[in-house]
Structures are given as C-alpha cells and as structure tokens.
Amino acid sequence: METIKVQDIAVNDLPWVIEHHADRCTLCGSCVASCTFGSIKPVVERQSITVSQANQPTPLHRRIAVPIIQQVADLAKACRGCGMCERVCPNQAIHPRRNPDSRKTLLSRDNGPVKRGGRTNLNAQRTLDNIVVGRISQMTDPSLDAQRHTFDIRAPFGRVLAANELPLKMENGKLLMAKKTPPVQWIYPLIFSDMSIGALSTRAWEAVALACAYLNEKCGLPVRMSSGEGGMPVKLLESEYLKYFIIQIASGHFGWNRIIKAMPHMVTDPGGVLIKIGQGAKPGDGGLLQAEKVAEHVQAIRGVPKATLASPPNHQGLYSIEESVQKMHLSMNAAFGFRVPVAIKCAASATSVSVYNNLLRDPYKICGGFFIDGIQGGTGAANEVSLDHTGHPIVSKIRDCYLAAVKQGLQGQIPLFGGGGIGMTGNAAADAFKMICLGANGVFCGKILIQLLGCVGNEKGRCNSCNTGKCPTGICTQDPRLVKRLDVDRGAQKIVDYVLTFDQELRKLMAPIGNSSLPVGRSDALVSTDKAIADKLGIQYVC
C-alpha cells in the first residue's frame, strides 16, 4: 500500500472534477485536444477483469491495459469547468462537475496573490432583482403601445448646461445660439464597455466593434463602444467608423502613441474620450495584462515589449479632482478642439458622491459624463483578493449620486452611466431600465458582450481564466490557434440580435409606465419587496 502524502494535490482538491465514462469513450482524443488548460491527459490504466465467454461458467481472469482520460492533479492545470471537453465529445463521455469541497482557494497562494479574470464570485447578489417596475399605467393614464408608439431611447453624452446658462440670443422671436456650447451627443443608453485589444483577442474585439458599427449603420441605434486601454487599430482610427468609438485613456496610457500619431489623419472625430480612473472589478488597482497575452500585434499597438503590463493604480501626477479637471479633462478636450465629449470613469466607492459633486461644481464645465463601475464589473485580469473583496455595489451608488445632484438642482448636467453587473443574469434591458429609473442616464456593459460571443465564464467560479492566455473560447487569448475558435460574424450577429431585443424590451418596460422617452430618475415607477432596499433607494416598499 502506498503511503498517503497529504500535502500532495489530489483531484478532489480542485474546484472542478472531471467525470469520465470510459464505457462511452471512443478514445477519439477530442477532449484532450480541446482542453486549453492541460487539465486532462490520456493515460493507460491497468485493469483487472474476469469474463466468462463459454456456454458454461468458465471465468477467465485477465489483466489489460486500457487507455483512458484522466484529470491532472495540479493546481496550475486545474480544470476551470469550461466544458469544452463536453462540447467536443461525440458520446457524452466526459464533463466537469463542480467540487463543493475544493481546497484551491486555500492552497493556490504559493506564488503570490491569485490572479484571475471574470467577476467577483463572492458579491454576486442581485439588488436589481428585488426591484420591480410597479407603477403601471391603468385607467386614467393608459399605457402606451410598445409596438405602435414611437419611443425616443437616447441618452445625453457630454456636459449639459443649465437652461439659464445657455448662450441664447433672440432674433425675430426665435432663439439662436450665440456661442459654442460643450459638445453633447445623444447616444443609445447602452454603451459597450471598455475591453482592450490585448484583454480580448483581436477577433473578439473586432466582433464587438463590428456589432457596434452594424447597430449604428444598419439599425439606427447610436451605440458607442469604448476602446479600452490599449489603443485601437490605426486603420479604424483613420476610418469613418471612429465616430462610434470612445477612446479610452487609462493610467498606463497604452496605445496613445499611435492614437496621437493618427490624429492628423483622422477623417472624423471619435465618439468621445473616456478617462479611466478606476474600474469596479479591481478598484485602486491598475489594468493588468499578463505577458502571456502580450502578443506581437499587442506589442505593436501599445508600443511595448513582451512583458506583463501593469498600469499604475493612478494617473501619474494627478493628486486631486481639481487637477484632474485642469490637466486631463482640459488636455483631452483641447486635443479634439472641444468637439468631443470627455467623460470620466471611476470605480464605485463610498466617495463617489464627493467626486460627482466636485465634477458638477467644476467651473470649466467640461466633464461630459460620469461612469461609475460597480463591484460586479468584469475584468480580464486582477488579483482575486481585489475582485472578491474590494469594490462597491453600483445600484445605490447611482442613486446616491443622482440624489446628490437633485439636491443641488443639477441633475442631468453631467450624465450618469452605471455599470458593473448589468445583464449578469442575461436580462440587461430590465437591469438598465431600473438603473435609469433610479437616476442613470444609461448603462455600460462588457462581460455580457463576451458572453454573447461565447464566453462561458460566470460568477460562480466557472472558467474565469481570462488572464491566462488560454481562453478556451478564443475570446480572451492571443493564441492564434485558440482565436480561430471564435466566428467573428456569428459573434457580432449574436450581439446585434441581443441589442435589438434589448431595445424592444426597453419599449416593453417604457410603455406600461406611459413614457415615450427614458424615465431618468423616475423612482416612482419602481417598487421593492425588500424593505431595506426600498428605504435605501427611496422607492416604495410593497409586499
């Protein structure tokens, strides 16, 4: 008998256990070939069998060598539960099973903090599902007809001036604009959130960009997509389609060398600039791109060598909001001749209201949007401790910021966009609608887009391997063999179809409350069956 070595990793220490049915296995090898993590391997197993083949019992005992699929007992190669093996198996002979007794969290800290992608796996509670659209128009104020009536589903993006600050002059009983005002674009209230080329494969980024352009060009929905920190292909920067993209600048300034060089060749202005201060998935932490994913084209776009790219947690030289306004906002506004809205994205925090107040009171009036990213936002790579233990839920934060503006009569002047967990359960329209009723002008989402492309990751620990360069769906990897798993056109189509349905569902929610334009701040349309949530958000408690 072998001595038990309890410090050795065993398969039942891992978060997912592979169940392999040798009796159904045809030994085709597809599962092993498909597993990007090397979690399974073919081995030869010694088996002892006794068979009687004659008419009379004549048990014959044999020892045979049988090739089987075995799980690798190695933390680095632990099964992520992605289920690619199950997808490719022609005979349903293999699948991963969640192991409730996993000890991985405890045992995998030998080489510093655990890194992974995805969302928080600890704080996946759903405030939005405790809120219902409860103010339905009946009798005196009939509901609108979601099919027949027209709906104006647009959100402002840019700094909105108070009516008495508008530089209007009167001529022959008509108002005319006497001076230039800050740029404001009316966009679709769903923004494709910042996922960089690097975090995503080029094909995945292309699929999202394709969907964005298609929605604008063919469907009349002015959806905007944020580039993420890491620049954009020069071809796109110099194309007409740039107008649909919000260029992001984050603390690493990755990609800006190329963007600046492309500026003289741009044929149109970008849709906006987004200054990323922080993100909800890992507040206080900069962007992170593991060396495994810094492929040649990523090096070219970003102008970096192959190395792990860790953006600093802060924009260097920025130590106050005032400074942020003066330096970053002004220079970004100036870069595009004050024709492009410049917004700011922060991780939701206990201090978000203070930040928003400062922006609202900024005398230059050049902050064109406040994006708040909640704890349930996704990321391509972060320390797990940040993902699971830092951050702030988005729902009450949006509400707090909105009410802070209401208190000062400044609501709507700096559009609020909320993200982080929007569409986590697949119902992005309902989530967006509720956020809008609570005061958001719109929402942004990223994770759901890659889930539509095929990402199988979830907030219950499935996959979450965006950081490894081994994404089994070809979405978060730069490995050309894996990237080919993703069909760009089908992926883009999936996103387009989802957004078109999102639009219809928004109408289905706007119609019963009798609104033809977005009900920003219409908290009276919402009720909650949870008293604490109702009290916190200032909506009606019902039971």
Next chain:
Amino acid sequence: MCRIGSIKSKVPVHPSKALHLMLPQQEGHDNSGFAMVMQDLYGIFSNYKDKPLLSLACTQAGAHLVEEYMDSHNFLQLAEWIPVPDKKPDLDIQAMPYYIFRNYDYPEHCDSKEEREELLLDTRLALREILDCAGEGYVYSFWPDVLTLKEIGDPRDIATYFRLWDDNGCLVAKNIIAQCRQNTNYDIVRYAAHPFFLQGYTLCANGENTFYTKNKEFQKSLHRGYIGFESDSQNFLYTLHYVLHELKWPLPYYKHVITPLPFAEIDQREDREVLKAIRQSLANLEINGPNTIIAGLPDGRMMTCCDSKKLRPVVLGGDDTMVAISSEVCGLNEILPHRDMTKDIYPNEREIVVIDNELEVKRWKQ
C-alpha cells in the same frame, strides 16, 4: 378624470357662463368641486384693475392673521368683497367660514414691475405659510385683476352658495378658466384643485403627468414659488412660468420643453442646435402621459396644447365676441350653440393654439 374649460370674451361674462360650459361635461369630471380663475375683471372690481387682489378662503382667525401680516407689511386695503353665501339646506359644499377678495395698494417704494411681481409672490407665499401653520385657511392668488375661487362639493351647489347663478353684473370678467373636480387621485386638498396660479400665469390640466417625480425634483430647486406639488398638473404651470417668466423665451418654446420633438425630427430642422440644447438642458421638465392644458398668460392671452401623442383631446370654438376652449365639444355647444362648428379647432399633438385679446386665434406648429 378632469374636464377643463375656459372662456375668453370681448364682453365681460359671469361665472355662470363657465358653469354652463362645464356642466354638460359632468360625466367626465365627477362634480366633486369647482375652481376658477377670473382675469380682466369688471363689475365691482372695475376701479381696481391695477391693484393686487387677494383671493382667500379662511376662518376668522385666519382672516386676522392675514390682516396682521398685510398691515405690518404696509399693504393698504382699498376695497373688499366678501360674498354673502346663500346657505340653503342640503347644499353639497364643504365651505370655509370666510371667502375674502380684497384689493390692496402697493407699499411705498415698490414701483418697478419686477419688484412688484416679486413682492406679490413673496406675500402670497408668506400668507400661505402662516395659514398652513395655523391650519386656518388658504390663499389662492394675489395679483392685480385676478380672482380665484375654489371649493369642494357639487359645482351647482357651490355656485348656488356663492350666488354665481345671479347674473347681476357684480362679478364678471373677460377671461375665465374653470374646472369642476377636486383631486380624486390623492387626498382632497384645496390647493390641489386647478386652475393653479403663479405671477400672472394660470393653468389647468386634464390628464396625467407621468414625469411628475422628475418634474418635481427639478422644479423644487428652480424657483421659490414652485411649491406644493399637491397635483401633477402644477408641473405644467411651473414650467410655463419658468420658460416664459424666468428664461423669457417666447411661448412656442414652451411646447418644445414639455413635449420635445423626437431626435430624428430635430435633426431635420434648421434650428436643431437650439432645440437640442433646450431638450437636453430641460430634460427634467419634459412631460409624459396623456394630457391637455389650458393656460392664461399675464397679458390676457389664452392658450391650449396637448400631449405629444394626443391622448387627451381639447376643442376650441367661438364667434366674434367669445371664444371658448373645452375638453368636450358638448360644453361649447351649450354656451356657443350658434357658432360655426366647422371652424372648431381640435389641436393636434404638435400645436399650440393661442387666443389673443382681439379673439384672433393663432395656431403654432411646433
């Protein structure tokens, strides 16, 4: 449900005319109250047209509180009309003990138009607060040449109580805006009955404003006079006042604020820059829901418009001496049976219809 109506006449008319306009529509308005604002007054108020008139319903203690305040703030009483009620038994009316309509002279050193407008508003707000705190009454308007009467009960009985059926020439005006219903959505509060009044602007609305919360949250910080919010229809008045009185924009822009054009249509227009700026700066004053409004302006003009989907109708008709606006045409048929009906106007969802002081009717397309 509400039904609203208004009369603009070259010849001063009695409130009974407004009642005749409203009563045929009673199936729609439930007869739960009567409220009216009369402007451009004649009869007993003829000699005081330039002096502010206080319209008040109160108790005796409330009357004392008001007198005390007005005296201490140097308002000199010039004239007073206290209706002597006809207290027939079985009248359906929840009457207040006193109804006071009193003209004052402005205090000294208050000469400019702006100063006077602000003073009258501040005075009304102060009186309202005093009466609210004491629970002793209601003050509806304090403005030259404007009289407001509101009461809970059956409009016919209210009219009997105030002797409004006696067309004796005492109480007449060229402009009357009226409505026959108390607020039945929420608590019965006298302040919730339209028409509402603020600095020369009078407004009543038929319908719902589903952007009430948005409007209210925004209007609260826009102006000290935007208070109460007992009814979602007050939002219409406050926005009218804000656009015309505060921002000093021409009337057609009011429609652009409350029911802005869809972006697709704005983009096609020459004035898109201005319209877009208005839409985004005043997004919180947009009105949604089915509604129609009738408003009286400080210069005596009267206007009507409806929601952007035309979910609530209104009709305007008249002859050479009188033009009336009504939720239902049966009201017009009652008081203007011989008018040319083919000239009746049913405003569409993108129109403002204005009656000027010469009874000329203008239609402005948004």
